[in-house]
Amino acid sequence: MGWLWAIIVGFVLGLVAKAILPGKQYSPLWLTTIFGILGALAGNAIARAAGVEETSGIDWSRHAFQLIAAVIIVGVGEMLYTATLGKRKPRT
Incomplete structure (x- = not known):
């Protein structure tokens, strides 16, 4: 049952961290x-x-x-994910 709680807490922390970070994030939900x-x-x-x-x-x-820690890891992970896939924010 411990692994299930880890997934639930990770899911919630990841979503809250994404909400705190400014701008659009491109990483998928499983990676978050x-x-x-x-x-x-x-x-x-x-x-x-x-x-x-x-x-x-x-x-x-x-x-x-x-x-x-989740905000920092989501931010760094998002930068790495974006750099790896070459997705950039659209220019306005």
């Missing part, structure tokens, strides 16, 4: 989900290193680390 999963894993590692891995109640600080 993978970026979100990677963001969740990186955020957990950062939270563990900062000593806030587990707190009583809702782990807001851990979720904040996950979201920040």
